[in-house]
Amino acid sequence: MSKNGLSHEYEVGVEYFLQFALRNANNPNAMPCPCAKCGNLKTKDIDTIRAHLCCNGIDLTYHTWIWHGERSKFENSMNDGDRVGQDERKYFTEEPISMVHGAYDSYAKNPNQFHKLLEDAEKPLYPGCVKFTKLSALVKLYNSKAKYSWSDKSFTDLLGLFGQMLPDDNELPLTLYDAKKSLCALGMDYVKIHACPNDCILYRKEYEDFTNCPICGMSRWKLGKNSTIIGGVPAKVLWYFPPIPRFQRWFQQKVISKELTWHADKRIRDGYLHHPADAPSWKVVDHNWPNFASEPRNLRLAISADVMNPHSLMSSAYSCWPIVMITYNLPPSLCMKRKFMMLTLLISGPKQPGNDIDVYLAPLIDDLKFLWDNGVDTYDAYRKEMFSLRAVLLWTINDFPAYGNMSGCIVKGYHACPICGEETYSTRLKHSRKIVYTGHRRFLPTSLPYRRQKKAFNRNQEFKLAPKPLTGYEVLERVERINYRLGKMSGKIKSNVGDEKSCWKKKSIFFELEYWKHLHFDMFLM
Known part of the structure; x- marks a missing residue:
């Protein structure tokens, strides 16, 4: 099967391989496809695999058929000299973390890839070099490429220039393509x-x-x-960066694994707000789900979404929506650092998703539901043990227009206040044709003299009390009856209730999370 894809030998090899795989397959209707595009990461039926192998060719790194013949154990593939502990070996022999999500652990799947990663991590950049290994030098260069927005062509030229400056027997890749092949062993796939x-x-x-x-x-x-x-x-592509493998890799690093329980081990508890763990939203989760709270390594998350123009041109019609995930288990000095702000989704333009952003959030919501319901087996390098990692999404962070897209609340018009809702005080100015919002004195203490003043405000006294924010249950009750069809060309139907004053336009996809309705309403406003 290493022959030319158009040759008769390749065709014979494909048929021989398919018959061999059928004889050894656990499920003949869902076998890993070894083509260059699927790389044994997706399961297909035999006819689809035959078509993929003819069109895409076989993955040339697939030398040992452990996924279509006898399943060899990972321990047997390791040499006695490998510097990997028994706990780590157990971790790397675990089954794929989520067959539901189609996410495979690349190390468990391909032991040769793990060996290659170890070799690159220990091999000096050039003979006698003590500061950099092949992997560490490549990672630092690639981080600089991302930080300073180097183009692919400039990065390739830079690698070639560095290769000429270093000794002739250096290990630095000379092209961006070769660099990516080396970094793929880290498993940071998308x-x-x-x-x-x-x-x-x-x-x-x-x-x-x-x-x-x-x-x-x-x-x-x-x-x-x-x-x-x-x-x-x-025509349009969503870039999804699965967070679960990256969470697992955090716990494989002793320093980071230790910091991920800072909120339980080192946080000062004096009644003041020092950390999100002191906030009511965190305590709601601890109170309602004590089993979840009993494991301090379980992650408390938030996601941030906003639109950006990647070309830095205000007149450009192209837009891009990055969805970034923040982990609050870390100390305040680290949780908002770039290193721990995790890009999970990249929604490319040219059209903005708007209220249809729920379509693109679906893969992330699926992973969040899996982390909450099932958890994933994770190795803790600091405590040297396996545990089941779970996670909860506490809130979202947006500006006001993005908040409207994410939560399904109206943020313009006569009922634009998320707190006041249908009781929003609003007036349309006759000449400027703009809507202004008044009635803010309701939120002042009742004894304050501003409430009784007329001339300085709208010539009326204000004695009404401030409206109470809705609970998650109340929000869900209002949006359950809304009929909203996703898509720009689907012919929008806002509501079948007949309530024209409703300040809600859709049911947010976040309500698919079991715990979302239990959270405080003010979490939607972050």
Whole structure:
């Protein structure tokens, strides 16, 4: 199967391989596909695997058939001289962390990849070098590329220049392609998910093999001149960076693993707010789910979303939505550092998702539900033990327009205040044609003299009390009856209740999280 993909020998090799795999497969209808594109990460039926091998070729790094023949144990593939402890060996022999999500542990799947990573981590950059190994030098250079926004071409030229400056027998890759192949062993993979250009669906799960959107009928593929379909080029792509493997790698580092329990081990408890663990929202989770709170390593998360222009041009029509995840288990000096702010989703333009952002949040919500319901087996390098890691999403962080897209609350018009809701004091100015919001004296103490003044305000006294924020249950009750169809071309139906004064326009996807309705309403306003 290493022959030319168009040769007769390759065709014979494919058929021999498929028959061999069928004889040894646990499930003949769902076998790992070893083509260059799937790389044994996706399961397919035998006909699809045959088509993939003919079109994409076989993954050339797949030399030992442990996924289609006899399953060899990882311990047997390790030499006696390997400097890996028994606990680490147990971790790397674990089954894939989530068959539901299609996420495989790359080290358990491919022991040779782990050996290659160890070799690169120990091999000097050049003979006699004591400051850098091949891996550490490459990681530092790649971090600088990301930090200073170097182009791919400039980075390739820089690697070539450094290669000429170093001794002839150095280990530094000379091209960006070679550098990426070395860094892939770290397992920092991403998933490209095709999306409908009208934001109706993602081509995943039941829609994975569709070529047209079942809602609006738009083609999955990009349209060229004269509206001809360019096969293989998606019209819109979501970039998803699964957070679960990165959480597991945090705990594999002793220093970070220790810091992830700072809120339980070193936090000062004097009644003042020093950390999010002192906030009511954190305590709600501790009170309602004591089993979750009993494990301090369980993660408390937040996500931040906002639009950005990657080209730094105010007039550009292109937009990009990064979704960043923050972990609050860390001390305050670290939890907002760039190193621990994790990019999970990248929603590319040119159209902004708007209220249809729920379509793109679906993969992340699936992972969050899995972390809450099941947890993942994780190795703690600091305590040298395995434990089941779980996580909870406490709130989202947005500006006001993005808050409206994420929560489903109206943020403009006569009922734009998330706290006041239908009781918002608003007036439309006749000449400027703008809406202004008054009635803020309701939030002042009742004894304050400002409440009785007329001339300085709207010529009326204010004796009403401030409205109470809604609870999560009350919000869910209001949005349950809203009929909102996702997609730009789906013909919006806001509500079938007949309440024109409702300040809610959709049910947020966050309510798919079991615990979301139990959280305080003010969490939606972060």
